[in-house]
Amino acid sequence: MAHLSLFQLNHLIKSQLENNLAGSYWVIAEISELRNNQKGHCYMELVEKENNFIQAKIRANIWAYTYRTLSQQFEQATGSTLKPGIKVLFNVSINFHEVYGLSLTVNDIDPNFTIGERSRQREETIRKLKEEGFLNLNKSLPLPLVPQRIAVISSLTAAGYGDFIDQLENNSQGYDFLIESFNATMQGTETENSIAKALENIRQRQEKYDLIAIIRGGGAQTDLDSFDGYNLAKLIASAPLPVLTGIGHERDQTVADLVANTALKTPTAVAEFIISGMDRFYNQLYDLNTRVERGVRDKFNMARQQLVQMGHRLERSGLNYLKQAQQLLSDKQHMLKFASRAQVEKSRSLLTGLEDKIKLIDPETIFKRGYSITLKNGRSINQQPIAVGDVLITKNQHTQIESKVTNIENEQ
Numbered sequence: 001m002a003h004l005s006l007f008q009l010n011h012l013i014k015s016q017l018e019n020n021l022a023g024s025y026w027v028i029a030e031i032s033e034l035r036n037n038q039k040g041h042c043y044m045e046l047v048e049k050e051n052n053f054i055q056a057k058i059r060a061n062i063w064a065y066t067y068r069t070l071s072q073q074f075e076q077a078t079g080s081t082l083k084p085g086i087k088v089l090f091n092v093s094i095n096f097h098e099v100y101g102l103s104l105t106v107n108d109i110d111p112n113f114t115i116g117e118r119s120r121q122r123e124e125t126i127r128k129l130k131e132e133g134f135l136n137l138n139k140s141l142p143l144p145l146v147p148q149r150i151a152v153i154s155s156l157t158a159a160g161y162g163d164f165i166d167q168l169e170n171n172s173q174g175y176d177f178l179i180e181s182f183n184a185t186m187q188g189t190e191t192e193n194s195i196a197k198a199l200e201n202i203r204q205r206q207e208k209y210d211l212i213a214i215i216r217g218g219g220a221q222t223d224l225d226s227f228d229g230y231n232l233a234k235l236i237a238s239a240p241l242p243v244l245t246g247i248g249h250e251r252d253q254t255v256a257d258l259v260a261n262t263a264l265k266t267p268t269a270v271a272e273f274i275i276s277g278m279d280r281f282y283n284q285l286y287d288l289n290t291r292v293e294r295g296v297r298d299k300f301n302m303a304r305q306q307l308v309q310m311g312h313r314l315e316r317s318g319l320n321y322l323k324q325a326q327q328l329l330s331d332k333q334h335m336l337k338f339a340s341r342a343q344v345e346k347s348r349s350l351l352t353g354l355e356d357k358i359k360l361i362d363p364e365t366i367f368k369r370g371y372s373i374t375l376k377n378g379r380s381i382n383q384q385p386i387a388v389g390d391v392l393i394t395k396n397q398h399t400q401i402e403s404k405v406t407n408i409e410n411e412q
Contacts, residue, residue, distance in 0.1 A: 031084050066106065070106070137237045144242070150274065152164070161215060163267055164267035186216035210241070227255065246267045375393045392404070
């Protein structure tokens with residue numbers, strides 16, 4: 001049976017590849033691993049993924065001289081270094097070595113593809129967040145009236161974090177802030193997991209804070225790639241408190257900025273925004289106090305004016321009442337005087353009439369007219385019976401006669 005040695009087989013494969021394949025190909029692949037050796041050569045592992053599953057994988061290298069040139073061009077064009085996790089359009093030659101097997105040698109890189117791919121992925125992330133209702137979710141949370149208790153997610157050794165803390169603690173207005181910091185990796189492959197862990201810690205104690213600040217210093221554009229990722233943006237959007245971002249890039253806005261409640265450029269700008277919130281609160285308090293003082297003063301002045309007017313009305317009413325009372329008293333006095341005079345005249349007339357009547361029945365008057373009266377025991381005999389033997393007294397104007405009844409005759 002004819003057979004080949006392993007070397008012969010590998011050499012045959014090499015010959016077939018060299019004779020039947022073109023000298024180079026443009027290939028899209030994602031860098032999954034990348035390392036440099038002491039001589040300046042770059043060794044990579046390239047992969048192609050479908051739904052996060054690896055469908056193809058191959059080794060590739062960039063020789064030192066080529067690597068120096070291509071890496072500089074790529075970084076100048078994209079703002080990023082060649083690193084794991086990014087998709088790149090490579091021009092490669094196919095190599096097969098009897099010992100080391102199949103590999104690719106990178107001849108050139110088209111950075112425009114990476115720029116476009118990053119933009120495409122970013123737009124796809126934004127579209128997905130919008131469709132799922134996360135894009136404006138955190139924006140729907142109202143900012144606190146008094147933004148005083150701050151949960152800060154940042155690298156605690158970064159200069160931007162130090163500037164943020166210094167500005168809050170040494171603000172010119174003398175506001176006191178309660179700050180709790182959560183250390184996190186703010187660039188590289190660990191960024192998403194690190195910030196996610198910090199957000200979960202904050203969620204478990206959310207009642208202790210008024211808002212969340214995610215801050216970092218400046219850096220290359222690709223240092224911000226993690227902040228364009230879907231998973232991190234979703235975590236920020238669904239945070240239980242308003243999120244402020246200040247991730248330190250003046251020109252571009254990341255997806256994390258888009259889903260945050262309020263996006264600011266730098267950590268210092270975030271601190272200024274928080275201080276302005278305190279200013280707004282104290283200005284509202286001052287305005288309210290001013291309005292209350294003005295209202296109380298106006299009420300007092302109005303009440304005082306009302307009292308003065310009431311006093312004047314009472315004074316006028318009192319004078320009018322006094323005049324009316326005086327007039328009424330005068331009228332009563334006149335009426336009483338007139339009534340008294342009439343009563344006196346009436347009484348005098350009555351007394352005169354009585355006097356005349358008395359005079360008419362006065363015995364002396366009767367005697368003067370020639371009449372006399374006969375009495376028995378001091379009483380008129382017309383008022384009592386008379387018997388024989390009774391002693392009677394008969395009186396006239398000048399004479400009193402005593403007689404004794406001897407005989408009584410009744411006239412028919």
